[in-house]
Amino acid sequence: MKPAFLAELNALLAPLTDPGRAAGMRAYMRNQFDYLGIGTPQRRAAAKPLLKTFKGIGAQRLLEYARELWRLPEREYQYIALDLLALHWKELKPADIAALLVLAQDKSWWDTVDALAGIIGDVLRHDHEFMDDALKHENMWVRRIAILHQLGWRDKTDEQRLFAYALYCAHEKEFFIQKAIGWALRDYARHAPETIRAFTLHNKTRLAPLTYREANKHL
Structure with missing residues (x-):
């Protein structure tokens, strides 16, 4: 991942972090993941303009960015990886599904897995x-x-x-x-x-x- 991307993303997220809310989000997910404390509407509104700039970069780079975001400890980064893939799913092909299934097996819980199921369904397009x-x-x-x-x-x-x-x-x-x-x-x-x-x-x-x-x- 380009350091500039992560720096820009963190600059967008920093004003939205809420430690109190993060504790509640962590408890809701059975204390399996750390959180920044950012709700879904706020996260998407902040990150979407940046994620839209990835249009046309191709499946390989999309998956590279998704994997890097997946490695970060706070759960919101996995959600942003999913938002990135969902926004640009048309650049993915059935051959990329194996990589998506690998993501599903890392930091697995219903929230990320179900989002990946939706992305995979879009990529398969009735196949x-x-x-x-x-x-x-x-x-x-x-x-x-x-x-x-x-x-x-x-x-x-x-x-x-x-x-x-x-x-x-x-x-x-x-x-x-x-x-x-x-x-x-x-x-x-x-x-x-x-x-x-x-x-x-x-x-x-x-x-x-x-x-x-x-x-x-x-x-």
Whole structure:
């Protein structure tokens, strides 16, 4: 990362830091990460003009900057890395997904992992490259990304793959997997409510109670 970039970024963030708020944010995330104490709207408003200047630098450099931001201790820097990738996702290709999955396995928690799932979904653009393998990955967060990568695809959703992924992981006891399956099914239910109702009823004994409740929350 160019030192000038980090200096400019820190100059934008410095007036917004709030130690009191940082303590609350850290506690909310189970004391896993340090924080500067900057809320999402304020962070994005401050950093976006700078991040927009990265347009056209290409996938390799975008990922380099994201990795450098990921190494910094405060959680806001990981969020800024995600904002950078989300802003310029059109410069990424399916071949870059492997690098995004590496990020997902570092400082992993639902906040960064779910944002990466959204970016990967945008990059895939209704394809599924790498996701079948990701579903079988030993890392639970990578499996969560595979389950969630079709969020928001509506009629472009691969229904058979959605259901196959759900059943493949249905036996898992991990909360974040059970929740992800329910979320993915609930999201598709907005487009195909009767299909989800029928699928969850038919597989009620295989799906975790949490998954079933989440999938049917708005049906």
